[in-house]
Amino acid sequence: MPHPRIAILIPCYNEELTIGQVVRDFRAEVPEAEIYVFDNNSTDRTVELAREAGARVAYERRQGKGFVVQSMFCQVEADVYVMVDGDGTYPPGEVHKLIQPILLGEAEMVVGSRLMEASDSEFRLLNKLGNGFFLKVINLIFKVKLSDVLSGYRAFSREFVKSIPVFGGGFETEVELTIKALARGYRITELPVHLTPRPQGSFSKIRIVQDGFVILNTVLTLFRDYKPLTFFGGMGLFLITLGFVPGIVVIVEFIKTGLVPRLPSAVLAVGLVLSGMLLFVVGLVLHTITRRFQELEHQLKLRNKESDLDQVLETR
Ligand SMILES: Nc1nc2c(ncn2[C@@H]2O[C@H](COP(=O)(O)OP(=O)(O)OP(=O)(O)O)[C@@H](O)[C@H]2O)c(=O)[nH]1
Ligand SMILES: [Mg+2]
The missing domain is CATH 1.10.287 (Helix Hairpins)
Structure with missing residues (x-):
């Protein structure tokens, strides 16, 4: 690809504390990229700060990260897509590493894994346990050796984005992407990234028990459908x-x-x-x-x- 169009996609729900910096950091790392912040009924200054930092803002009214992913994939036109959280927990500097396999045509999805040996991530215990459980189940069912199935830092090829059907509305969207990619024979590459904790005063949107059950249900449903x-x-x-x-x-x-x-x-x-x-x-x-x-x-x-x-x- 001589001049690939790169899109950075940031789903956001009330991330005023971090979004400005996240947009600026990605702008500095990949100046040629178009940065999209997909806002989901934020009640704080997320939209304003994202615009100020130079991002294009789009809106999604259905509440949930999965719905946002659906509209991002549908609306944005690019050759390479990067998805990242707006909470500033993923390192912007790693974006080049993530994009590379897509540009080289070596993978359709690259996942920034927070749990590879080389990554030194600061994880909340419950998140780690949940991730470990889903990981074991998916690796067993699909006979693969992935190390992180819930990471929100990923790069995709255009072919992948435009052909993968995602239906999940919430935090199950990540396992859905991974399982559907595996079921369709897409190549997944994992690269280590360091996860840092959210800053003081910034709050997680994940409800461990409720979202855990939704994710479990998604894994079982996709297991039934694909195997x-x-x-x-x-x-x-x-x-x-x-x-x-x-x-x-x-x-x-x-x-x-x-x-x-x-x-x-x-x-x-x-x-x-x-x-x-x-x-x-x-x-x-x-x-x-x-x-x-x-x-x-x-x-x-x-x-x-x-x-x-x-x-x-x-x-x-
Ligand atoms: N658009 C939209 N984004 C959401 C929604 N819920 C969460 N997000 C965004 O999705 C990203 C991931 O959410 P987080 O709450 O950070 O979930 P997590 O990364 O699994 O958990 P922690 O980082 O540990 O808090 C963040 O950028 C959120 O702003 C939502 O309902 N709509
Ligand atoms: Mg996060």
Whole structure:
């Protein structure tokens, strides 16, 4: 890319204490970039200070970081996108490192990981525990080795931004981006960044328990949608195995005596095995449908790439 258009996207909700400095820092780091602050009904001076610092301000009325991400991805036109929090906790100096793999075409999403060995982040304990839990679950389900799935400091390629469907309205947006990227085979690169705490008087918008449950729900829903055979098949196998506990006794007795004296055990075993098989079949059917959709999506992607290329050639 000779002159890539870079957009810095900052979702903001009441960040008057830090937003001015964040905008100025990014302006200094990447003078050629367009900086967008997406305000979400802030009741303080966030908008005013962001404008003063030279950012373009856009508004989103639906409250929640995820809704903001949806409109940012939809409205902003650029070649490289950087998303960062407005709370000044992520280092602006690392932006070049984050953009580089996108410019080189080596990744579609680059995540500033706060938890890699090289990063020396100051984390609140509950955030760290929550992050660790979701990380383990996602790494296990998708067989990857990510180190941070909730980071808010990321760079994306245009292709990624314009093709990834995000629906989550709140703080689940980060896991959604990560899981959907994995499910679509996009390349994710993680680079270490140091997280610093919010300054005195600046308040976190995350409600640990409530948002934790929303994130958990999102992970489970996406697990069901993208890995249906593992999801339903796993539950099915569990029920079938459970059915064998009363079942074995009944079978052994039947072989020895030719009788089934423990009728309740026999009924329970049959019920469990049948339910398990049903779940397994549901998994199989959904797996086939998901695969077909993945193929379709792949073909659409190829078509889009071809027409983009045609456009480039025409404009030349
Ligand atoms: N537009 C918009 N931005 C939001 C909303 N909630 C949070 N944000 C922004 O999203 C970014 C991340 O929110 P934070 O509260 O910092 O969440 P966090 O980074 O997970 O937690 P801490 O940094 O530990 O407080 C910040 O820039 C917030 O201003 C919202 O409802 N709307
Ligand atoms: Mg933050």
